[in-house]
Amino acid sequence: MSSVNRDLQKERDKATIDSSLITHILDGGIENTNYRHYVEKLLLEDPIFDEKDRYLIGPEEKYDLSVKRSLHLSKLLKKHNIKLDGDALLLISRTLNSDLALSIHYLMFMPTIERLGTDEQKAKWIKLASEFKIIGTYAQTELGHGTYLGGLETTATYDASNQEFVLNSPTLTSMKWWPGGLGLSCNYAVLLAQLVIQGKKYGPHAFLVQIRSLHNHQPLPGRQMGDIGLKWDYSTVDNGFLRLDNVRIPRDQMLMKYTKVAPDGTYSTTGNIKVTYGTMISVRLTIIAFSFLELARALTIAVRYSAVRRQAPLEIGGDEVQILDYQTQQQKLFPGLATAYAFCFIHQKITKMYHKMETEIMQDNFQSLPELHALCCGLKSFCTSTSAEFINICRFACGGQGLLMSSGLPSIYARFSASCTYEGDNTVMMLQLSRYLLKCLRKAQEGVTIEGSASYLSDISDDQLTTSDDCWTQPQFLCNAFRIRSYKLVMAAGQKIGVLLANGKTPGQAWNESLVQLVNCGKAHMQYFVLSSFVERLTDLQTTFAIKTKLNELCQLFGLYYITRNRADFMMDGYLTQGQISEATEIYLKVLSSIRPEAVSLVDAFDYRDECVHSTLGCYDGNAYQRLYEFANRGARNQSPVHETYDKYLVQLIKGKPSKL
Numbered sequence: 001m002s003s004v005n006r007d008l009q010k011e012r013d014k015a016t017i018d019s020s021l022i023t024h025i026l027d028g029g030i031e032n033t034n035y036r037h038y039v040e041k042l043l044l045e046d047p048i049f050d051e052k053d054r055y056l057i058g059p060e061e062k063y064d065l066s067v068k069r070s071l072h073l074s075k076l077l078k079k080h081n082i083k084l085d086g087d088a089l090l091l092i093s094r095t096l097n098s099d100l101a102l103s104i105h106y107l108m109f110m111p112t113i114e115r116l117g118t119d120e121q122k123a124k125w126i127k128l129a130s131e132f133k134i135i136g137t138y139a140q141t142e143l144g145h146g147t148y149l150g151g152l153e154t155t156a157t158y159d160a161s162n163q164e165f166v167l168n169s170p171t172l173t174s175m176k177w178w179p180g181g182l183g184l185s186c187n188y189a190v191l192l193a194q195l196v197i198q199g200k201k202y203g204p205h206a207f208l209v210q211i212r213s214l215h216n217h218q219p220l221p222g223r224q225m226g227d228i229g230l231k232w233d234y235s236t237v238d239n240g241f242l243r244l245d246n247v248r249i250p251r252d253q254m255l256m257k258y259t260k261v262a263p264d265g266t267y268s269t270t271g272n273i274k275v276t277y278g279t280m281i282s283v284r285l286t287i288i289a290f291s292f293l294e295l296a297r298a299l300t301i302a303v304r305y306s307a308v309r310r311q312a313p314l315e316i317g318g319d320e321v322q323i324l325d326y327q328t329q330q331q332k333l334f335p336g337l338a339t340a341y342a343f344c345f346i347h348q349k350i351t352k353m354y355h356k357m358e359t360e361i362m363q364d365n366f367q368s369l370p371e372l373h374a375l376c377c378g379l380k381s382f383c384t385s386t387s388a389e390f391i392n393i394c395r396f397a398c399g400g401q402g403l404l405m406s407s408g409l410p411s412i413y414a415r416f417s418a419s420c421t422y423e424g425d426n427t428v429m430m431l432q433l434s435r436y437l438l439k440c441l442r443k444a445q446e447g448v449t450i451e452g453s454a455s456y457l458s459d460i461s462d463d464q465l466t467t468s469d470d471c472w473t474q475p476q477f478l479c480n481a482f483r484i485r486s487y488k489l490v491m492a493a494g495q496k497i498g499v500l501l502a503n504g505k506t507p508g509q510a511w512n513e514s515l516v517q518l519v520n521c522g523k524a525h526m527q528y529f530v531l532s533s534f535v536e537r538l539t540d541l542q543t544t545f546a547i548k549t550k551l552n553e554l555c556q557l558f559g560l561y562y563i564t565r566n567r568a569d570f571m572m573d574g575y576l577t578q579g580q581i582s583e584a585t586e587i588y589l590k591v592l593s594s595i596r597p598e599a600v601s602l603v604d605a606f607d608y609r610d611e612c613v614h615s616t617l618g619c620y621d622g623n624a625y626q627r628l629y630e631f632a633n634r635g636a637r638n639q640s641p642v643h644e645t646y647d648k649y650l651v652q653l654i655k656g657k658p659s660k661l
Contacts, residue, residue, distance in 0.1 A: 005622030007322055011307050011600035016546045022605035025543065026344050033607070039091045042080060044611050048072050049096060054614055055405040056634065059235030066101035066236035067185060073100070074132060086111075086286055094293050095612050097412075101236055102135060104180040107283060109136030112190045115279050116206050116255035125208060129188075134214070137181040139191040139242060144173025147428045149192070149204045154244065156193035156207055156254070160265040165207060165254060167193060167247040175224075175243040178422070182240030183227030187212040189242070190255070197265050208253040211242060222247040233414035271364075277373050278358070283423055284376040285347070285354055291383035292343040294416045295390055296606040299337055301408055301618030302394035303603045305401070306333065308622045324599060330592040332397045336390030337595070337602060338558040341551065343383055345537040346530050350379060370436065371452045375529065378433030381426040382526035384419040391416055401617055401624075406631040408615030427519060430526075434493065434518040437525060441494050453529045456483045457490065472587040475535040475552065478559035481576065482528035485569050489521035492572075524569065527562050534558060550598050553591055560588035 027033040043049050048069060057065070073092065077084050084106055093100060110129050113122060128134045145151040153174030156165040169175045176182070182189065191209045195202040211223050219225050224243040231239065254261060258271050306329055310320040323329050350372075357368045395402040395409040402409045420426045437457075440450045444457040471477045493514055500510035511518075534555045541548060563570055563584050570576040576584075595602070610619045616627035637643060 003621070003623075005308050005624075007310075008304060008307050008600065008622030011597075012604070015598055015601040017550055017598055017601050018544070018547070019601045019604040019607075021543060022547055022551075022602070023607045025541065025547075026341075026605060026607075028348060036091055036094075036607075039082070039088075040095045040609060040612070042076070043073075043092065043095050044609065046072075046076065051097075051611060051614055055411070055631075056636070059230055062235040063101065063184070063238060069096070070100055070102040071132070086282065090286065090289050090293070093290070095609075097297070097612065097614055101238070102181055102185060103237075104137050105129065105135055105186070107286065108138035108279065109188070109190055111282060112138060112206060112279050113208070113255065116257050118255075118257050121208075121252070121255060121257075134188045135181065135186045136188040136190060137179040137186040137240075139176040139179045139182060139189040139209075141176065141178045142173060143175050143177040143241070144171075147424050152192060152194055152204050154191070154193040155196055156205065157196040158198075158251070158261055158265050159248075160263070162248070163251040163263050164248045165251065167191070167207070167209065167244045167249065169243040169245070175241050177228060177241045178239050179242070180237045180239055182211075182225065182242055183238035184240070185238055186240075187214060187217065191242075195254075195261070195267075197261065197267055202259075202267055205259060206255040207249060208255065209244075209247065209249055220247075231418070233411050234418055277369060278361070280423070281354060281357075281373055281376045284380040285351060287419055287423060288343065288347045288350065288376070288379050288383050290416070290419060291387040292340055292347055294412055295336060295340045295343065295387040296603070297608055297613060298391040298394040298409060298412050299333065299340055300603045300606050300608050300613055301615045302333055302397045302402075303337070303599050304619070304622055305398050305617040305624055307600050308624050309399075324596065327589065327592065329397060330596055330599075332393050334557060334592050334595050334599070335561040336393060337599065338554040338561065339386060339390060340606075341554050341602075342530050342534045342558050343387070346379065346383075346533050349533045349537070350375065371454075374433045374436035375453060377424065377429040378522055378526045378529075380424060381429035381433070382523060382530070384416075385426050388413065388417045388420055398617060401628065404616070404628070406616040406628065408613060408618065411614075430519050430522040431515065433525065434522040437490050437521060438494055438497070438518075441490055453532075454525070456487050472560065472584055473556060475531075475538070475555050475559070478556065478563075479528070479532045479535055481563065481570060482524070482531050482559065484575055485566075485572070486521065486524040486528045488572050488575070489517070489524045489569065493517040493521045520569075524566075531555070531559050531562075550595070550602070553594055554602075557588070557591045557595065560584055560591060564588055 024030045024033050027036060074084065077088070082088055086107065089100075089103065089106055093103075110126060113125050113129070117125065125134075129136055140149075140152070142152055142154065145153065153169070153171055154176065155168050155170065157168070158165055176189075176191065179186075179189065187210065189209050189211055191207050192204045193207060195205040210220060211225060212219055222245045224245070226241060228239050228241050251261060251263065258269060260268050260270070262268070303324070306324040307322055309323045311323050313320055314325075324333075353368070353372055353375075357372050360366070360368060391409070391413045395407075395413055398407060398409060401407055405411060424432075437454055440454040440457050444450050448458075449455075450458040496514050496517060497510045500513055501507065505513065538548065538551055538555055541551070543551075563576075563581070567576075567581045571578065571581065604620075608618075613619060616631050617624045619627065632638065
């Protein structure tokens with residue numbers, strides 16, 4: 001388009017912050033920004049990644065195109081010496097809006113072999129996988145079982161006479177269900193099954209299983225498989241099912257770095273089996289990153305459109321105003337904006353923690369693994385559910401236009417909301433964190449000093465909060481309030497379980513009757529951890545005064561939003577009074593108003609190219625109405641002035657001809 005929308009240009013002209021400097025902060029440095037731009041340019045200048053028909057093609061075409069792109073991408077990156085690891089996949093998914101088939105091949109199939117395979121297994125299988133001689137998936141979830149690994153029904157029974165494992169899906173519910181790429185694309189799987197040796201069960205283990213012929217791609221004998229069916233706007237990935245009937249694989253196709261089955265059936269372990277959590281933690285780190293990236297994409301669309309859209313005057317006879325000026329629109333969008341920034345910073349922090357843990361594990365030090373595993377479970381749950389909620393709010397904030405596929409928002413919401421259930425249902429994930437918190441509480445009560453994110457369980461004070469005129473603008477003050485609230489909720493959950501046990505309930509019954517409180521204390525801990533990490537990041541940040549001021553306001557807004565939303569928690573035991581909550585609410589509304597002048601610059605800082613936003617509403621120039629009209633004219637229903645349905649059914653109403661019914 002030749003010019004930028006006048007309202008959007010005014011927003012940028014009056015801004016006091018340099019959005020490009022914030023981009024470098026979000027990317028983790030200008031070098032990372034420059035590298036991202038390099039990768040984006042590489043992809044978007046390639047015609048195979050042209051997205052102009054994104055919302056005009058059907059599910060079969062989307063799948064076909066996504067596979068074509070995946071194979072082309074592998075060659076393109078190899079040509080430019082770019083390793084297709086987790087970091088590269090994040091950049092690619094950011095650019096292509098996650099529309100990439102075979103991602104499980106890189107995200108889970110190969111990393112699992114790397115982590116659990118012996119040197120000999122890695123030398124053989126990673127080479128084949130990296131050259132696409134085999135295409136793999138990760139088959140864990142079953143039709144009747146998901147995150148509870150102990151309940152998996154698929155069995156791998158060792159036959160010592162032939163040195164083979166015999167794989168079976170003994171029930172309908174034991175068939176593998178949901179693995180990405182299994183439906184149509186993959187010919188191998190890392191498959192989790194219950195290991196059985198001489199009638200004894202040893203729990204779930206990972207096996208390499210060929211599922212299709214490498215010559216004609218036909219399912220091999222004993223494998224009943226297919227695609228599970230269309231999903232909600234997730235057509236680029238062929239999720240599948242697999243049922244096994246006496247499928248035999250060689251003994252050396254059990255991944256044996258940490259657990260081994262000798263030729264005679266002797267079972268042994270080496271090292272620390274807990275290291276297997278590393279793959280799950282790594283995948284959840286990627287999901288946390290997506291929580292930021294997809295929320296940022298939706299906010300870019302909604303905030304820009306809200307600056308362009310004018311609706312009704314504030315005063316009789318006045319001009320219509322930008323809907324971004326309405327307090328209710330700010331209330332819809334700005335808490336999500338603060339959350340996006342918070343999620344970016346928490347991902348940066350948790351990634352550093354992960355790399356530190358990996359270094360420690362190489363030295364057989366597993367001390368930091370339990371907390372990091374618990375935090376990634378909680379963050380996966382909190383970040384995905386929160387981002388999905390705010391993305392949906394962005395959709396509604398754009399009114400009727402937000403329901404159009406061309407806006408991009410229905411697609412973002414439909415695809416991202418799947419993350420609330422895949423790789424661990426969010427409720428189950430939050431309960432994993434809560435279980436860790438109760439263990440920490442028990443240790444604290446035994447006199448053990450707790451370190452890390454739950455250190456408050458050792459040193460909390462029950463004092464009532466004292467407020468001052470400027471306290472609500474002080475991030476550390478807000479952190480303290482969240483810390484006390486989390487402590488009280490963890491204590492309340494622990495006390496309830498204790499009372500139930502004292503009254504004769506079994507541990508399982510006591511746990512089940514406390515689940516709602518346990519989830520709530522996990523959420524409270526997550527909000528505290530994210531807020532305190534936001535504050536920590538800003539404390540160390542070197543940038544301009546204007547940028548630091550605005551980021552501090554976003555941090556403040558994040559805290560105040562959850563105080564106003566969870567006021568009952570903060571008023572527990574009189575820690576905060578009704579009057580103090582009212583003060584916090586007033587400050588919250590003032591912060592919304594303060595962020596308003598910089599809102600467009602704050603989403604510009606996400607630095608999404610128009611080709612990556614994929615929206616008629618959210619392009620950089622703000623010419624939303626022209627794009628809406630042009631896209632509508634490209635639709636199939638507008639290619640002829642008279643649709644065939646008229647001749648089939650409607651003509652009788654006009655001319656009295658018989659219907660073709």
